[in-house]
Structures are given as C-alpha cells and as structure tokens.
Amino acid sequence: MKYLKLVFIVLMSISTVMSCASEPSDDDGLAPLNTAESYEELNISYGNDDEQVFDLYLPANRTTDTKTIVLVHGGGWTSGDKTEMNDFKNFIKDQMPSYAIVNINYRLADESNSPYPMQINDITRVINYLKNNEAHYTISNNLGFVGVSAGAHLSLLWSYGFDTENQVKMVCSIVGPTNLTDPAYLNNTNVVLQELLNTFGIDTSADFLEEISPYHRVTATSPPTILFYGGEDPLIPTTQGTAMRDKLESLNVTHQFTLYPNEGHGWTGLNLLDTTLKLKVFIETYL
Template identity: 65%
Template sequence: MKVNKHYLFIIFIVLTIVSCSTDDNDTNLVTDLDPTEYYQELNVSYGPDSDQTFDIYLPANRNLNTEVMILVHGGGWSAGDKSDMNDLRDYIRSEFPNMAIVNINYRLADQNNQPYPMQINDITTIINLLKSKQNHYVIDDDFAFIGVSAGAHLALLWSYAFDTGNDIDMVCSIVGPTNFTDPAYLNNTNPELQALLDLYGVDASTAYLEEVSPYHQVTASAPPTILFYGGLDPLVPTTQGTDLRDKLQTLGVTHEFTLYPNAGHGWIGLDLLDTSLKLKAFIETHLD
C-alpha cells in the first residue's frame, strides 16, 4: 500500500510538472500576426459598451510603415453604424490595396449622454490602442481619417484639437459640421437640425460651442485637409465648408475644397465620381 501511495505521488508530481510546463509554453506563445498574410477582425472591442467596437482590415505583406485609414460614420451623433461606411471601405480596399483600414463604431449620444467629450474619448482610446498594438498588427503609428457628416465633424475635431502626438497625416470631411457658432446654425428654423444641435446642449455657451467646433480649434499645425460639401444640404449649410476653407487658407494649412452646388447631404453620379477621384489623388499625395 505504501508503494502504491508513493507511485501515485510520483504520478501527481509528473502531471503537475507537465501541466506547469504547458502553462509556461502557453504564456510564451507568439501572438503577433504574420505580416505576409491578409488579416481581418470584426467587432474588436475597445471598451465595455456594445458600441465600442471596430473592424480592422490588414493587407498582406505589410510593415511598420503600412498606412492606416480610420473611417468614422455619420448619423447625427445619435445614430448610425460602421456598416454605413462599407462602400467607402470597399473603395479604399480597391484603390489602396496596401493600406490598412479601421472602421469604427463609437458610443451614441442620447438624452443622458452628450456626444462631447464621449465620442472624442472613444476615438482617443482607439488611437491609443492601435499605437500600443503597432507591432502586433504590423502597421504605421500614424493615421488618416475619412469621416462623413457627424463622423466628419468628429474626425476634424480630433485631428485639430486632440492630436497631441501629431499622429494624423490627413483628414477628409464629407459634409461635416465645422462651426456651431455659425449664424446659419444659431438662427436656423429647421426642427430636425435643431434637434441634432441640441445634443450639444440647449442654450449652450458660446465658449462651449467654440470648444466643439473644428473651425474654432484649427491651428497652423493642422494636418492636410480635404473638404466636400453640397450646396443644397438641409443639415450642413454651405458656410460650414466655406468658412473652414477660408480659415485653412489664412492659416496656411494644406487643403482642398469642393462644393457641389446642386447636391444635398450626399450625392451620386458624376459628383460622386469627382469626389472619388479627388480623394484618391489627395490620399496618394499625403500618405506615403
């Protein structure tokens, strides 16, 4: 009986050693991705909220200089989803097959949660995560933005006011609001538009409206900026684009501006073709 107990004890020790050895091997497994292979991951979580997710698409044969385009959807700060950007995602993948793409969701505003600074904080978290995992993903630690509508506002505001590390190489605004102190906003009579503006606070102070306005936050160190607007847009007056254009010109910031006189809050046909060609040329010029 003593022999059996001793034998069982030896077996237990051996199994424990094997188990520990296996655990040690698991913790030392190489988890970095193979940069020679294409990789995508959907709904990557970057926070506890269900809206704090992004999709990442990484090209094959990438390196630490592989450019990263971040897509920011619209929806009036209170709606929308990263899937709304799938057409733009596919356009970038087609025209720039060697570029990485990060298509993001962010927490949506409601009566209890204002968009600012919540959504800016989400973008900061994503940028910091991508930078911390640069070697894992095998990507550059500089980024570019394409935003649409409210997403364009967020992309511009983050690039102009929160890019303390000069991490943004270029930003594109497609019908993005830029100036909440614009008389066209302050004196508007559009209930739908006012409901969106009220997300930033009813009777908000001028100082606060300037704080959340890319127009008031932009400086001479802003990244190259390309702007697209519609002359008949019921939600984003033409002055939201032209005023920012003029300020970028005054500051000496590299920029391009296009106004489609007969377009609204989006466009198709020849105007869309023009946008795609101009955006492609701008990306080629400002992203190595």
C-alpha cells in the same frame, strides 16, 4: 437623415468609362501576425460598451511603414453604424490596397449621454489601442481620417484638437459640421438642424460651442484637410464648408475644397466619382 452612400459596384462601372479617455485593454506581448497575408477582424472591443467596437482590415505584405485610414460614420451623433462606411472600406481596399483600414463604432448620444466628450474619448481609445498593438499588427502610427456628416465633425475635431502626438497626416470631411457658432447654423429654422445642435446639451455658451467646433480648434500645424459639401444641403449650411476653407487658407494649412452646387446631404453618379478620385489622390499624397 440622408447620408452619402458610396455604391462600390456603380462607382467601378462609372470609372471604367470616365485625451481624457482611459487606456483600453490591448494585446501587448502577442507575436506579430503573418504580414504576408491580409488579415480581417470584426467587432474588436476597445471598451466595456457594446458600441465600443471597430473592424480592422490589414493588407498583405504590410510593414512597419503601413498607414491606417480611420472611417467614422455619421448619424447626427445619436444614430448610425460603421456598416454605413462599408462602401468606403471596399473602395479603399480595391483602389488603395496598401493601407490598413479601421472602421469604428462609437457610443451614441442620448438624453443621458452627451456626445462630447464621450465620442472624442472613444476615438482616443481606438487610437490608443492601435498604438499599443502596432507590433502585433505591423502598422505605423501614421493615420488618416475619413468622416461623413457627424462623423466628419468628429474626425476634424479629433485631428485638430486631440491629436497630441501628431499622428494624423490627413483628414477628410464629407458634409461635416465645422462651426456651431455660425449664424447660418444658429438661425436656421430647419427643425432637424436645431435638433443636431441641441444634442450637445444645455450648454450653448459661445465658449462651449467654440470648444466643440473644428473651425475654432484648427491651427497652423493642423494636418492637410480635404472638404466636400453640397450647395443644396438642407442640414449643413454651405458656410460650414466655405468658412472652414477660408480659415485653412488663412492659416496656410494644406487643403482642398469642393462644393457641388446642386447637391444635398450626399450625392451619387459623376459627382460621387469626382469625390472618390480626389480623395484617393489626397490620401496617396499626404498619408
């Protein structure tokens, strides 16, 4: 599957001319880190599985008001790695240096492990870990999510259905599935698309598909949402974006929607620049 690649060097060149999870162990009681200096730590464990790790990037001069952006990689729920979000991480560090960044891995689905609720539980564990260590890291509990493809689906689903403490202040979906009951999804003959749907297991009842669909979990109190989709995406029907846009509109949820008519499941060049500039403004406005 082709994923959105955010090439930082190219982007900068262009811009110059244009829960049910158990509580994870934590570091309660540790003294706060030096807030005058930036801090980075890779592969912080939040569970017993090797895939339950995240990378943490804290800015210098942070305070208890410092917000955190959570990055969630794609991969059809069965593959992928947090390193695929490193270009997003680099962009945020360079262009929005006052934010903390958490780049997560989560357990990948296979024949023995369904992605739901496993991956939602993993996100909950990460968020709980951050909350338990707010004083140590000197960060607030205000969060934003940026997800790509399956990671966008997970970001929307957690933000709409599992953020019981209203910590999420904005969420971004880049080519993310939103409604698994969409006829354009169910009737699509694309083999890869059907495999993505089938990954969720044998339960294809309407109730279950609605439970795992952000479109059916969004409410009038859901956080501001920004959406990006490609009109020629072979994996994600355009209606996954337009219907989500219309649902947000009907609920009066603050949102922004961009469709690139000639793009697929990812893009580069000027459209990528457009995406990052819009995302930057949205993050700075709502997070």
